[in-house]
Amino acid sequence: MFWLDRVYEQLGTSLKEKIASGNTLTVRDEKTSSGRVHVGSMRALALHAALSERLTEAGVPNIFKYEINDFDPMDGLPVYLDASVYTEHMGKPLLHVPSPDLSAENFAEYFANEYREAIHDAGFTPEFYRASELYLSGRMNGVIRTALEKAPLIRQIYKEISGAERADTWLPISIICEQCGKVGTTKATLFDGEKVTYACYPTAVKWAVGCGYKGEVSPFDGKAKLPWKVEWAAKWKVMGVDVEGGGKDHYSKGGARDVARRISEEVFEYPEPFGVPNEFFLVGGKKMSSSKGAGSSAREIVDLLPPQIFRLALFGKDMNQQINFDPAGDTIPVLFDTYDTLAEKYWSGIVDDDSRLFEYIHTPVERVALKSRKRFLPRFSQVAFLVQMPHLDLESEMLRLKGGAITPLDREELELRAKYAKIWLEKSASDEFKFSLSMDSVPESAKNLSLEQKSTLVELLTFIESHEKLDGLALHTEIHEIRKRHAIEPKAFFGAIYQAFLGKDHGPKVGWFLSVLDREFVISRLKEVS
Numbered sequence: 001m002f003w004l005d006r007v008y009e010q011l012g013t014s015l016k017e018k019i020a021s022g023n024t025l026t027v028r029d030e031k032t033s034s035g036r037v038h039v040g041s042m043r044a045l046a047l048h049a050a051l052s053e054r055l056t057e058a059g060v061p062n063i064f065k066y067e068i069n070d071f072d073p074m075d076g077l078p079v080y081l082d083a084s085v086y087t088e089h090m091g092k093p094l095l096h097v098p099s100p101d102l103s104a105e106n107f108a109e110y111f112a113n114e115y116r117e118a119i120h121d122a123g124f125t126p127e128f129y130r131a132s133e134l135y136l137s138g139r140m141n142g143v144i145r146t147a148l149e150k151a152p153l154i155r156q157i158y159k160e161i162s163g164a165e166r167a168d169t170w171l172p173i174s175i176i177c178e179q180c181g182k183v184g185t186t187k188a189t190l191f192d193g194e195k196v197t198y199a200c201y202p203t204a205v206k207w208a209v210g211c212g213y214k215g216e217v218s219p220f221d222g223k224a225k226l227p228w229k230v231e232w233a234a235k236w237k238v239m240g241v242d243v244e245g246g247g248k249d250h251y252s253k254g255g256a257r258d259v260a261r262r263i264s265e266e267v268f269e270y271p272e273p274f275g276v277p278n279e280f281f282l283v284g285g286k287k288m289s290s291s292k293g294a295g296s297s298a299r300e301i302v303d304l305l306p307p308q309i310f311r312l313a314l315f316g317k318d319m320n321q322q323i324n325f326d327p328a329g330d331t332i333p334v335l336f337d338t339y340d341t342l343a344e345k346y347w348s349g350i351v352d353d354d355s356r357l358f359e360y361i362h363t364p365v366e367r368v369a370l371k372s373r374k375r376f377l378p379r380f381s382q383v384a385f386l387v388q389m390p391h392l393d394l395e396s397e398m399l400r401l402k403g404g405a406i407t408p409l410d411r412e413e414l415e416l417r418a419k420y421a422k423i424w425l426e427k428s429a430s431d432e433f434k435f436s437l438s439m440d441s442v443p444e445s446a447k448n449l450s451l452e453q454k455s456t457l458v459e460l461l462t463f464i465e466s467h468e469k470l471d472g473l474a475l476h477t478e479i480h481e482i483r484k485r486h487a488i489e490p491k492a493f494f495g496a497i498y499q500a501f502l503g504k505d506h507g508p509k510v511g512w513f514l515s516v517l518d519r520e521f522v523i524s525r526l527k528e529v530s
Contacts, residue, residue, distance in 0.1 A: 002356035003318040008054045014274040019060055027052045027243040030067035033108035035078040036297040037115040043281040046314040049124045066126035070095040070108030071225050073184030075207050091182035091208025095132050118298040123307040123363040136222035143234035144219055147172045148191040150267045157262045162254045175224045185210030229256050233264035245275035278319045284326050309335050311361040327428035336380030347374045375409035376402045384421040385508045388435050435502050443503030446529050453496035454530045456486050461526040470519055476511025500529045
């Protein structure tokens with residue numbers, strides 16, 4: 001069963017009564033806008049978006065709300081920002097930190113704008129809102145009061161679930177200091193029903209310096225914020241959340257989800273939403289951080305791929321399997337190959353998990369006409385090679401590959417793949433995938449071939465001289481036969497061919513590669529090296 005259908009069945013069982021009532025379900029996720037948002041955050045967003053789309057497919061009314069959290073304190077300084085400018089703002093709510101330029105009202109909005117665009121370009125359409133809107137509008141006032149009045153219970157839950165001891169005076173609230181404007185450096189000690197007594201400490205945290213002010217103030221209407229585990233549960237109630245998961249780290253025993261569930265049920269008297277954990281999205285094997293500026297941003301990765309291929313990267317593995325995306329390696333060519341395999345099955349009428357996946361890597365609007373979009377899909381790795389060969393005409397080579405007339409849809413696909421091949425080669429592909437045909441002279445590395453390599457090249461030369469037309473499949477077959485007859489290692493034989501023309505020991509599929517070159521040039525070069 002396609003993983004999304006499996007999760008939907010679990011959701012349907014968990015929320016059976018509410019679905020039967022016909023009430024609109026609320027799906028929610030959020031991201032703190034503390035810097036350029038790394039692509040790893042897109043996995044949780046994609047999971048929630050997919051569940052929303054699946055609910056809609058089943059006729060279940062729902063809304064997917066996505067929060068840009070602009071009310072958390074600035075607790076990390078991304079490496080691409082000027083420390084001399086931003087150090088003084090550490091500890092302030094993100095919406096009170098200045099924007100890096102005049103294009104946005106504040107720091108959070110500046111980075112949220114880029115992230116929202118990346119989300120939209122990837123084909124996801126959540127309804128966005130800001131955390132500050134909940135606090136400043138007073139919608140959080142009720143849960144803030146409840147949390148303060150039930151502070152002893154919250155302290156008990158922390159202790160029972162995670163073993164975290166809180167002093168008897170600890171209150172689940174962070175006041176925005178009236179003097180310095182920082183929220184990450186304050187500690188509250190008393191709530192009299194209307195106001196909170198607090199102090200702003202110079203050494204409360206390592207990443208910000210408080211001013212030492214002491215005072216009392218109302219915690220309502222945006223003057224304070226809840227600590228995040230309490231806040232998570234509070235937002236479930238305030239937003240009426242029915243579906244919200246999270247990263248697997250939050251679901252560890254004694255972790256954030258366990259704490260938030262108990263607080264939601266016992267403090268706010270609201271049932272825990274349906275949710276499932278998702279594995280991490282790694283880039284080059286590494287986890288990323290927005291606040292530290294580490295890793296590839298969502299914008300950067302979305303720009304590397306067409307939306308369907310990026311969605312395939314997100315949906316192609318079960319949500320409990322880790323994704324390791326290496327933009328410099330073969331991840332992108334392999335994703336295109338996978339897309340082509342899925343498409344072939346889908347357009348041939350096969351109905352299985354792969355066809356379901358193929359549907360969901362396209363947007364709901366695209367799915368309507370998906371069956372009528374059948375077209376020839378040139379292999380991405382071949383297109384990536386062809387765009388590096390200025391002497392070759394891309395459309396002519398596609399005509400050869402297809403073996404028939406090119407339709408408007410074929411041409412559209414070719415142009416799309418050529419565009420993204422150039423982007424990939426320019427921005428992220430390693431040198432392994434970059435080729436330059438040595439037209440004028442034999443590459444230095446091809447001048448030291450072994451006698452064994454040269455003898456196989458002589459036989460290949462004889463075959464090519466005896467055939468007027470170079471057919472990729474025929475060449476591929478003959479090359480393998482030559483290798484078998486000479487009992488030469490594939491790497492040694494193929495490497496000799498690539499060295500002769502590219503100066504590298506690797507390249508595209510060898511038969512096809514030789515077939516796209518000028519026959520007389522191939523003959524001349526093989527004579528030179530053998």
